[in-house]
Amino acid sequence: MKYQLIIIGAGVWGTSAALAAAQYGLKSILLIEANNGVATESSAKAGGIVTDLVWNPEDVSWVQRSRILYQRAFAKSQDRSILQRYGMLTLAEPSRAALLEKRAGGLLDRGIAAQLWDVARITENFPQLDRLRRDTVALWTPEDFHVNPTAYAEATVSEARDLGLSLRLGHPVTAIRLESRQVAVEVGGEIVMGDNVLVAAGTWTRKLLQPIGFQLPMRPYRVQLSSLDFPHGYHLPILWELATDVYLVPDGPHNLLAGDGTRLFEHDPDHYQTTGDEEFESTIAGHVIDLMSRADTAGLRTSWAGLCASTPDRRPLVGPVADRLFVACGDQGFGVMRGPALGELAAQIVLGEAQAPHLNPLRYPLTDFPIRPGFTLEEDV
Ligand SMILES: Cc1cc2nc3c(=O)[nH]c(=O)nc-3n(C[C@H](O)[C@H](O)[C@H](O)COP(=O)(O)OP(=O)(O)OC[C@H]3O[C@@H](n4cnc5c(N)ncnc54)[C@H](O)[C@@H]3O)c2cc1C
Structure with a gap:
């Protein structure tokens, strides 16, 4: 099978990217999730806090955009647990x-x-x-509000499926291979091909890319x-x-x-x-x-x-790592409140609708940098 876009990982970031890409008019998108449901890993374990009290102005903008996307999902869905x-x-x-x-x-x-x-x-x-x-x-x-990321992701995927998204649950991607004009993804013993591939596999993203030579600076x-x-x-x-x-x-x-x-x-x-x-x-x-x-x-x-x-600078890693291969990860512990916006941004970058060179996933080498939480109230900003 061949798709215009394959997204690996159906947490808040991957499902948001899938809906954004479908809304941009991509007709063949495949979302692959290792588990049997969407948003069952970090997204399901989160406290679900959504607040503008974040220290980087870009984060404030992403929280504000995410608020709109959460509110939109809430308004369209029957699930009242999405947002309180x-x-x-x-x-x-x-x-x-x-x-x-x-x-x-x-x-x-x-x-x-x-x-x-x-x-x-x-x-x-x-x-x-x-x-x-x-x-x-x-x-x-x-x-400020509380969200249920799993309910949001389910509503988001349901809307994207109405726009033609294909969803494959219960099989992890076991390998990614770069070919001259497409990217091969191995899942459930088969190979699926993508014109573009976005890896939004949360904290697994580094492990998925290591075998093909990319060392993402995330811990x-x-x-x-x-x-x-x-x-x-x-x-x-x-x-x-x-x-x-x-x-x-x-x-x-x-x-x-x-x-x-x-x-x-x-x-x-x-x-x-x-x-x-x-x-x-x-x-x-x-x-x-x-x-x-x-x-x-x-x-x-x-x-x-x-x-x-x-990540070394506590900013996300969003963008291309090679021709046709993209990542969106590096949540720093507050990726639910920015996830819908960052998923959308990742989709825009894949489609050539946005650029964010400062979020270049390979802007730092993978070194032994100190792990620092991201959701903090900084003194000097
Ligand atoms: C205890 C806790 C509390 C938190 N509280 C908050 C909070 O209050 N507010 C906030 O903003 N953030 C919070 N966070 C952070 C937030 O949970 C994450 O930033 C966010 O969930 C990241 O979403 P994601 O989609 O990138 O990752 P995930 O939700 O982990 O999604 C990645 C998906 O990729 C899948 N995957 C991995 N490998 C493969 C593969 N090989 N093939 C296919 N699929 C694969 C996984 O199964 C997973 O479903 C909290 C985190 C924790 C752990």
């Missing part, structure tokens, strides 16, 4: 008040709602946060999340506590997701512990109890770990 608008409260010590003020100013300049709150204002709106220090300061960003690291059971329910927005780097995400009336457990050393996507560490589970529970007495009666439902990919 909770707002986000970023909590900080007084020493970081000036930074929050600067960030609030930056958001307001872009027309994005943001307010600085003191502890009285916080507890007036969210009384269950009854254990905050009296000098806590906060930035309230009411437009996978492990991130953990717990789901806590609040038998009596709770009323909270998305919370991000800068001092501990703990974040909490509402996930239904009784479940609260709680994360912080970034392990900044390299992991192999085929061999890593996919459950949470005991130490992580007890530390995160302690952090939540420090924020509110309601957590005293909460229990651990489950915990898990997924991988994110760091």
Whole structure:
């Protein structure tokens, strides 16, 4: 079989690229996913936070474009879990008040709602946060929302299939071969040919390209999340506590997701512990109890770990690595909030509709660069 475009990996990035390419009018697109469903790896394990409180202006634009694409999927789909608008409260010590003020100013300049709150204002709106220090300061960003990436990816693929997308689930791509005027992809014991191939295989992307001589500068690291059971329910927005780097995400009336457990050393996507560490589970529970007495009666439902990919400059790797062969990866731990936009950008680059030389996937050699998280509030931008 021969396709105009083959996309490898059906996470948020790959499914978004598939829909964008179909909307551009490509008639034969094949999306290949190793697992039996779409968005079952990192995209399924994410907290699903979508916020404009990111440090790079280009990221703000990608979050804003992704918001539009999430809202569009929500409006078209019957699945109400795709998006929930909770707002986000970023909590900080007084020493970081000036930074929050600067960030609030930056958001307001872009027309994005943001307010600085003191502890009285916080507890007036969210009384269950009854254990905050009296000098806590906060930035309230009411437009921030939570998404269900799997529901979004399913809706996106369904729309793309209506436009002619072919989907192949349950078989990993085992080899890619560059030929003079096309790219051969081996999957399920067969060879399929593509005029162009986009590899959006998340933290596996480096492993897929290594055998044909491309050394992508990305290093996978492990991130953990717990789901806590609040038998009596709770009323909270998305919370991000800068001092501990703990974040909490509402996930239904009784479940609260709680994360912080970034392990900044390299992991192999085929061999890593996919459950949470005991130490992580007890530390995160302690952090939540420090924020509110309601957590005293909460229990651990489950915990898990997924991988994110760091790059030397913490910017994504999106673009060609060879004639007809493209990649989109390097999420830095906040690829759900930018994924729809970056998938779309990757499709545009493949189709010659956009260029992003600064995201050139091979702009750095693969060296032993330090792994750094990307979703941080930087002091000096
Ligand atoms: C615990 C945790 C919490 C997170 N929280 C957030 C958050 O709140 N907000 C946020 O923005 N981001 C968050 N992230 C990051 C986010 O999950 C990722 O940035 C995003 O999911 C990346 O999407 P992706 O499509 O690139 O990768 P993936 O979702 O991993 O998709 C890649 C796909 O490629 C497939 N694949 C791999 N190899 C092959 C092959 N050989 N053949 C075919 N298919 C293949 C995989 O099966 C997978 O489905 C979090 C991550 C973790 C782990």
